[in-house]
Amino acid sequence: MKSIRRRLTAGFLAGFGLLWLGAGTTIYYSYRSGLMAGMEAELLNLCRQVRTTVGGPGRGWRAEPPIDPEALGPDVFWQVWDAEGAGVFRSGNLAADLPRLSGDGVERMTLADGTRVMIAGRQFGGGGRRGFGRGAMEVTVARPLDEIRGKLNRLLAGLLAVGAGGVAAGWWCVSLWVRRGLAPLDRIAGQVAAIDVNALNGRFAESGLPAELQPIAGRLDELMERLGESFRRERRFSADLAHEMRTPVAELRTIAESAVKWPDEGGPAAWRDVVASVKRMESVVQAMLQLARVEREAAAAETLGLRDLIEALWADHRALAESRGVTLRLEFPTGFELTGDRGMWSHLLGNLLGNAAEYADAPGEVVVVADSSRVIVSNPARKLKPEEVERLFDRFWRGDEARGESVHCGLGLSLARACAEGMGLRLVARLRDDGWLEMRAGK
Template sequence: MKRCHSLQRKLFWVLCVALFSLGLLSSYVSYRLVRRNLTKEFDYALMAKARTLASLVRLEAGGHLEVEFAGEAMPEFEPSRHAEYFEIRDDKGTIVEKSKSFVGNKTFPASLYRSHFETFENIRLPDGRKGRLVQITPKVVEEIEDSESPTHNVSATTVSVVVARERESLDHALSIIATSLLLGAFLVSLGGIVIVLVVLRRGLHPVRHLAEKVASIQPESLDVRVTDENIPCELLPVAQRVDDLLDRLATAFERERRYTSDVAHELRTPLGEIRTALEIALQWEDDPELLKKSARDALDSAKEAETLVQTLLDLARLGKQNRAPQMTSVKLVDVVEEVLEKFSTLAAERHVEIIPNYAAREATLIANRDLLVAVIRNIVGNAIEYAPPYSRIELAIREQDGMALLSVCNDAPNLSQDDLSRMCEPFWRHDASRTDRQHVGLGLTISHALCKLMRLSLDFRLTKEKRLCVTILPALRPAENA
């Protein structure tokens, strides 16, 4: 047997992947936000130092640049393990001032001075550490004081100020934050998986309970129903369909039990008659006439039992037949006239008047002609046999909604509306005593099976005047079939 797919396992893995993905995504977004803010603060500190150094540059008379830098005020630019660096160049690229943290003749590469805008860049510091620098290009203005006039600008020049510091502390902080976020996402996802597992087990408990309840139903307990007040709304349609199935099964089992009982009852009578005839023959074996009579009675009973068994076999064969018979367009008037001709004598004997009403004389029905004749013969024969004497039978051919219909109506004073649903059941007869030996209650059952083969249906209606109308009509309306 092919292994089934577990809904719980599928939901579990989907939710696990979703939780992990959500955790990783949230960690990534958080890391990006934190990294941007920390880098912004780091760059802001670099920019502040660069602007401080730029404010120390003075343009003297004659265009000479002077930097009023005192190492004591900014000791981070002194040579040390964690030294920072700065460099100031004029507009020609000549170094005006640089920090003492540069060892020997080392300077920043000239390629850093390509831009004339404020720029930030990751570099390698002169001592080999990872670093980050900022470059600004402020304008320095020469100021001259005159005793007769206020201070005024006479010349200006542009300088490049570059400040750099190690970024290992920033990278270390970002690494700790990234690790913490990943670890947090993993722990949260792990906790979420445990919660999901518990919730799935508890959430799917009604499904397991429903399965156990269905599994506990046995053929002798088909009256049990799985729908109760505690079942969740999501499972209610399933439970209701299971209850509907149990209703159909209970009905089918009851029908089969009734069918078995009916078959036994119908066969018991001819078999009992055969036994009685044989016992009489054995008891009066010296009487030739009695022996002949007993033999004839036994033969008649055997033929009756054979007819019953053959009818049951035919009915079983019809139920298993899936192949549709050859269908043609059959003119209903011709078929009805043929059947009525055969029943004219019986109708006269029963004092029953048959009134044909051919409102649609040209009406046709797609069917197998021989099978349709058998169906109509059973229906008309039943109507004549069970109609009260001196009553009338109406046989009508008409068209309704584009369909050809054939209806047979007769008086049925003893029938009720509840009897209509059992009309096609095997061996069903309104007379429960079964005193009628000529009819075993299989005519309408066979007619129903034949109609099903031809994709026709039988409709039973009981009017207020207690008249039973049996109508042959297509199983599907033309619009539905299209």
């Protein structure tokens, strides 16, 4: 496939060539028509001169023409016929009779000696004829076309020379213009080549770019932002997973080393510690896989009943909530419906309800409020500090109350926020003045 530079250059040169061909053709035929028209007018005028010369005043014939037969020019042939068609006079440079034209007119033809000429014929007078007395006459004048051919050949040579020079100059100019016009593309290509996979913070400056390339630079910036965010997410995933798995792995190693040194000690208690560490690792891996899947997959659009969904999700936490004296209260119409991805809404609301059931002040209640633009899950949390609210969505962050629980890995609210963002929503936390924590998902 040809490059854009070559295609543009070839296109410009082809257009220039066609334009010059059309202009040259127009000039050539216009000049040719002018030369032919000038010769036609000249020959008709010479016909009148010949008639005046041989006819004299009135309609009579002169006994002898008063001018030299070649006085009209060495390259002018002329001949005069009487009414019966007999040749009366002709120029001395004429070796054979000129052809007679049928009436007045102008034609181009070739003489018997091979000379290409233009001939003009005129008829003058009428009536009878007595000797060289009064009567009609027919005059034919011819001139070779060599002079016109020479002028046309010189014009054609000039047009070809100018055209060749124009093509050469046009090629140089077009190459320069195309190179300068495509310079912004070369600059963008250089910026792309300079991007390092380890540093995706480079951006494409739109200043100085042509208007046609500014949207491309903008889209490339957006692509770089998405790639950078994806790379940051992957790195954060790896770093967080390694950080969180370090503790249970260290616990397992300690238990294993102890079992090797003191095989008779430990017993069921040691194995319970092993199971707890494995469960914690399993919880971390499952939560991280869910988080990665939610951040990668596109959200579906479907309609689902909110009350049925919340009741199904609350069933997983009802036993824990009842043991702590925490109840659920729904403040929205029975037939209220949500639009979005069922799986993402399940992850989002399931994590919010699970956190509320486990960490809400007891005894207390969890309140869910919904309208057309938002869903709010709130519960009393007077032990939560204002500065901790901003960290609730940090990966692997756990409050003081949850740090001793080995089954919690601190990814639930991060997963909930990822689900909200996947559906084009925002999940924010707010600690009210009355000590209640609000989790709000909406536009």
